[in-house]
Amino acid sequence: MFRKKQENAQRTGASGDLRLTMSLDSNISMLKTVLNNDETVIFRDIKNIRQRSFRCCLVYIAGMINGDMANGSILRPLMTADMRPERADGDLLDFLCDKVISSHEITRSADINLLFATLFSGDAVLLLDGCDEALLICCREMRERALEEPELERVMRGPKAGFNESLMTSLLLIRQRLKTQDLKFKFRELGVRSKTRICICYIDTLASDGILKELESRLDKINVDGIIAANYIEERIKDSPLSPFKTIGNTERPDVVAAKLLEGRIAVVVDGSPSVLTLPYVFMEYFQSPDDYYNNYWFASVNRLLRCLSEFFTSSIPAIYVALVTYHHEMIPTQLLLSITAARQNVPFPTIIEALILLFILEVIREAGIRMPSPMGQAVSIVGTLILGQAAIDARLFSAPMIVIVAATGITGLITIKLKGATTIIRLLLLLLSSFMGLYGYIFGVIGATIHLFSMRSFGVSYMTNFGAIYSVDLKDTVIRAPWWYMKYRPKQMAFKNQIRQNTTGRESDS
Amino acid sequence: MKKALKRGRILCVLLVISLLSGCWNYREAEEMAIVSGIAVDKEKDQLLVTFEIVEIKTGNEGNVQTQLISSEGKTMLEAVRKTIKTTGKKLYFSHAKILVVSKEIAEEGIIRIIDLINRDAETRFTTNFLISREKTAKEVFEQQVVTTNILSYELSDMLTSQRDLGYAYEMPEYKFLQELAASGISPTLPTISVRRENSQSFAEISGSAVFKGDKLIGFLTGEETRILLFIKDRIEGGVLVNTMHSDDGATNISLEILDNKTKMKPYYDGENITIQIRTKTDVTLDEIGGQGDYIEKDALAALKAAFEAQLEEQIVNLVAKAQQEYKSDIFGFGRSVKMNMPEVWRAIEPRWQEMFQNVGVSVACEINIKNSSILSEPIKVGD
Structure with a gap:
């Protein structure tokens, strides 16, 4: 099935044995055949005021070219220029390129593929009677979004x-x-x-x-x-x-x-x-933010550590909680155990089911936040906070500590947003493991994830670069962000051609 | 295809493992009865074990109360399991902080009680042991709580706070077992009694119980316990009180212990062992109950000498009591010999029981009065 598709794709790619001829009419009809049923393509016939025999046709796609440019730089000169043979000496195409059409980018080509490519990029194609080449004139309208902050x-x-x-x-x-x-x-x-x-x-x-x-x-x-x-x-x-x-x-x-x-x-x-x-x-880049490099390194390092910790929390809190509450009661401080027990009285679900349902709801709220039209945002926050939070506890559907755990999971998960997908999967995996085997299972999960991470490579560079670092040089841009004047070298595995980033700093004494 | 089959098999195995491993100790928090304390009494030839169980009401944790459940059995575990008849929930021991043993059982030997605590996975090594001075251990749990809702935890707090008094001390299971097992020292345990005031009665932890082997042989008062702690270098705080006599009359003075260091050094002359006990105590002069100026240089020196003499006397008396009355080496003199002179210890170990009674003691106490708190003068009374 896949192979068939591939062949199909290939067939459409080539425009076969189509070629431009000397006749304008046949060229136009050829293009019209290829582009039949595409009514956005405009064929604009142009004649010259002085030379009656001059005929050409500007082909472009409606709306994609810049109207002013087409009118002023292509159409008007072509119509009004003195095209009499005594003036237009030599090759006509060259004459048009050099002396008539004022466009910053203009090519002549007989390649029909290039012709289509130009046409669909929003430029204009000029076909001339008596030429088997076309002029590809750049006059596209640049339509783009303003540069906003991502x-x-x-x-x-x-x-x-x-x-x-x-x-x-x-x-x-x-x-x-x-x-x-x-x-x-x-x-x-x-x-x-x-x-x-x-x-x-x-x-x-x-x-x-x-x-x-x-x-x-x-x-x-x-x-x-x-x-x-x-x-x-x-x-x-x-x-x-x-x-x-x-x-x-x-x-x-x-x-x-x-x-x-x-x-x-x-x-x-x-x-x-x-x-x-x-x-x-590499893995560490998940935890890097451009802000780290634009702010004071103390602050940046604290933020990095915070991000790393948050990632640990968001992937592990539910698993650890479930393991402690269902297997290792002795590890919970007495007072905490008493309040957890109190909160869990009359709650109908086992802890793991509670955790799964609430995590599911958390993910649903998150996804709904992205998908829904923004005017409905208020509804989600009301549903999320009031109904799921307070009412669920009052109704004894869920225990309060579990809600706190899931809320903490959700909040900490928002910090390393690019890791979101992987985190959700790891979290679920760890949760299931610890619900089966307690902390024993949790540790299994962590070991598994670690082995997986350490076995990965990105274009030959080990994914966990610098995680097992022994030398302080390698740790400068990891969980902490060293001061700029201290980061003298580029990452080893990527920029081995030229390691040295800087030799001196602003203050000579630091170098 | 083959690869897919193999993968499928591995997946099946993993699935089965995860299902079969099951929930060997899976238990929801609300399905257990949390035991906070245990009291053991003797009833005929059986043990009567009383459990203080934390009863948690729905809602917030302020609603915590306790309930006493007793059950009988030949052994501890039998009694523990028999509680299921009344509770419906299995007892959970990891948060039990107190074990009170009645006098009667302790006199017969305490190993019968503590083996389960030591052996079982659920019970903690840090469970504090207490000996009840009352007729039964159970009645201790029937007393009123003062600051918290759960008496056992309150008792545990009391033991912790005793470091500012010194009339008792924390004796968790592992330490007790260490002293029980070690040669050259006999264990002691703090004691608990009931103090009755008008119509109310409270549990009170003070004093200690002296053991010989695993059998209870006598008690020390709270004051004596403090001296015991001095000798064992386990004093962390407390108050030294003495009455000073001067022209103005008698004045009671309190010193607050900041820090203490006791050194025990054995000497052997080929026949007898002499133990040298040297204490070095940092104190503050915290209370002068009169107008006499004891902060002034000479008076301070006299004060210091008086307190030192008092402490020395108390130590000598306690050692004499242990030697003559109980014949039990609760101070660890033997252990000190063993550590400092291993060869001597090897020779005298079989005879140590008798030798202990004749061990000579030389005591030197040094009290350093660091300051007189935030005042430098006694209160002055004008006319």
Whole structure:
């Protein structure tokens, strides 16, 4: 079944043996046949005021070209220019390119595929009578979203601009931050039908050649009909495809991409998606926030630790609670045990069922918060807080400590939001294990997760880089964020070509 | 295909494991009766065990009350299990903090009671042991609670707070067993009695019970217990009181113990053992019950000498009492010999029971008065 689909995709990709001829009419009718039933394509016939025999046709897609530019730079000159043979000497196409049409980007081509590509990107194609080549004139209308701060990656202090859906704008934002000839942009096209342009960005002198080669070879192997968003690529090329953990990062912030490029990482920008892929991606990056680097390092380190702790809490609290309450009563302080026991009197469900139901509700509220139209937000918060919180306890459906546990789980889970998917799965796994075997099972789960994490790699870089670090150098940017003047080296495994980030600092005495 | 089959098999095994492993000690919190304290009495040839069970009412934890449940059995465990007849819930012992044993049983030997506490997985090593001075141990639990809702926990708090008094001490199970098992020391346990005031009665922890082997042979008063703690270097606080006589008349003075260090050193002259006990106590002069100025240099020196002499005398008296009356080495003199002179100990160990009675003691107490709290003068009375 898959093979069949692939063949299909391939067939539509090629425009076969279509070719432009010398006759304008036959060219137009050929295009009209290929583009039949596509009424957005406009064929605009143009004649010249001085040269009666001059005929051409501007083909473009309604709404995609810039009207002013088409009118003023293409149509008017073509209509009014002196095209008499004595003036228009030499090759007519060259004459038009050089002396008539005032467009910053203009190509002549006989390639029908390129012609279609240009047309569908929003540029205009000019067909001339008596020429088997067409002029591809850039006059597309740039329609894009303003550069807003990405919702998921807000910072307190630092640049606020985020990528938008336009590839060129995204590249521009990266280029603005790294004004060096070492910064390379390599384009390629993916998707037989979508023909999505993607761009691999890297800094030549920092990024590892091996990783770049590996990335390119993986991209080469992608053969699909459409790439709509960055994850279409991410999932197809990531290491450990079955793992819930990401081995390719993504960000909507140009400053983050620039910083990662400076660490020797490689970025993949996908047209139509504000989310830019960065790789290799290691586990610790989940806990890094751009704010860490824009704020005082003490504060940043505290926040990092907080994030790590929160991740531990959100994945483990329900499991540990269930293990303690159902197996290890001796580990609970007496007073706490008494209040838990009091709270659990007359509650109909066993602790584990209570935990599962409440976690399910928590996830439902979270998902509802994303899916629902925003005017309904109030309803969810009322339902969530009042009904599920107070009323459920009053009705003795759930015990109060369990609600507290689940609430704490929910809150701490919001801090490392990118880890959300993996956390939910790990949490459930640990919970089930500890409901079967108590803390014994919990430890099993933790060991399993640890082995899994340590066995992963992202483009050859071990996923848990620096987790078993012995030297303090390796710990500078992990659970703490060392002062900038102290981070003299780039990450070893990615930027081994050029390790030294800085030699001196602002204050000479520190170096 | 083969791989899929293999994976399927592994999955099945995992599933079965997770289901079969079952819930070998799975128990919801509300399904157990939490025992806070245990009292053991003797009834004919059986044990009468009384459990203080925490009864939790629905709602907030303020509603905690306790209930006493008694049951009989030849052994502890039998009595424990027989409670199911009345409670319906299985007793849970991990939060039991107190074990009160009646005099009668302790005199016959206490191992019969504590083996279960020591052996069972649920009971804690830190359970505090008490010996009841009353007729039964059970009646201790029938007394009124003062500051909390659960008497056993209150007793446990009392024992902890005793470090500021010194009339009793915490004797958790593991420490008791250590002293019981060690050669050259006999164990002691704190005692509990009932104090009756008008129509009310309260449990009171004071004094200690002297053991020889695992059998109770006598009691020490609270004051004596404090001296015992001095010798054993376990004093952490408390008050030294003495009456000073001067021209103004008698004045009672209190010293508050801040810190104490006792050193025990044995000497052997080939025939007799002499133990040198040296205490070094830091105190503050906390109360002067009169107008005499005892803070002034000479008076202070006299005060110090008086207190030192008093302590020395008390120590000598207590050692004499243990040697003559109980013939039980509750101070660990033997252990000190064993640690300092192992060869000597090997030679004298079989004879230690008799030798102990003739051990000579030399006591030197040093009391350092650090300050006189926040005042430097006695209260002055004008005309």
